[in-house]
Amino acid sequence: IETLVSDYTEIASATILYFTPEWINIPAGLFTYGESALLININYDYEIMQYEVTNSQFVSYLEEALATNEIYISSDSLFLTASDSLICDLNDDESRITWNESKFSIDTGYESYPISLVTWDGAYAFSTHYNWRLPTEREWEKASRGQAGTDYPWGNSPPTCELANYSGCYGGPIGVGLTSGLSPFGVYDMVGNVWEW
Numbered sequence: 024i025e026t027l028v029s030d031y032t033e034i035a036s037a038t039i040l041y042f043t044p045e046w047i048n049i050p051a052g053l054f055t056y057g058e059s060a061l062l063i064n065i066n067y068d069y070e071i072m073q074y075e076v077t078n079s080q081f082v083s084y085l086e087e088a089l090a091t092n093e094i095y096i097s098s099d100s101l102f103l104t105a106s107d108s109l110i111c112d113l114n115d116d117e118s119r120i121t122w123n124e125s126k127f128s129i130d131t132g133y134e135s136y137p138i139s140l141v142t143w144d145g146a147y148a149f150s151t152h153y154n155w156r157l158p159t160e161r162e163w164e165k166a167s168r169g170q171a172g173t174d175y176p177w178g179n180s181p182p183t184c185e186l187a188n189y190s191g192c193y194g195g196p197i198g199v200g201l202t203s204g205l206s207p208f209g210v211y212d213m214v215g216n217v218w219e220w
Contacts, residue, residue, distance in 0.1 A: 044080070046070040047166070047208050054165040055172035063161060071158055071166045074199040075137035075212050075219065076149065078119050082127045084149050085120075093152065096122055103148055110145035135198040139217045146220040157220055167214070169207030176213045177208035187215035 049069050052067040056063040085101065088094040094101050096112060099122055101110040113120055118140055141149075150157050158166065175177050177186055184192035186204035192215070200211040 045073040047073050047210050049162070051167050051169055052166060054159060054170045055206050056164055060172060063165075065161060065165055069158070069162055071162070071208075071210060073210055075217060076146075077135050077199055078129045078138050079134045079136040081141070081149060082120055082129055084152055085127050088148070088152060093148065101145070103144060106144070108144040109142050110148060111141045113156075115140050136196050137199055137212065137217045139196060141220075163213075163219070166208055166210050167206050171207065173207075175204070176210070177204050182214060189215040191205055 027186055047070060049071060051065060051067050053062055053064050055061065074134075089096070092104055095104050099113040101112060101113065102108060111120075112118070113122055119130040119136060120138075121128050121130070146157060153176075168174075169174050169176070175182065175186075178189065182189055182204070185202065186195050187202055199216075202212065202215070205211060206213050213220050
């Protein structure tokens with residue numbers, strides 16, 4: 024965990040500690056895709072974040088996007104300025120982020136939890152703000168399953184609470200990277216915890 028300098032606002036860099044995004048290289052090549060295990064080729068290398076985006080990382084983005092007028096706030100809902108598209112609703116009881124009319128904050132202890140309740144537009148805006156992009160479905164599945172054709176990132180054995188956070192394990196999301204169910208490429212939380220775009 025470290026503090027990074029923001030090009031947009033002193034708020035983001037001065038008050039928010041977050042994991043620096045770590046990227047995992049996924050090599051070009053064949054992999055099995057979908058329930059029918061089609062053999063698919065992705066003929067290029069690409070990178071994917073090692074961990075799910077955390078609340079802290081997303082709040083840093085929100086502070087920067089607000090400072091540059093990329094987003095606006097209305098009744099504790101966040102919208103993209105250019106399209107009026109909803110990013111996320113902070114009124115939801117499950118939201119760990121709040122707005123106090125001057126800055127965003129995160130419920131204590133939830134800084135390294137994965138961001139949830141974000142729309143596709145919100146995920147897309149986050150990624151493009153940093154000149155990244157969202158993975159395609161095929162890219163995500165290859166990063167999750169690897170090239171060996173297994174059902175899960177760890178192999179073919181069914182999930183356990185040690186391998187993935189799913190219904191009945193922890194009663195809700197947990198901090199990123201806390202399960203041992205790594206993908207063959209070293210990517211965490213590809214099964215369970217929160218839904219991903």
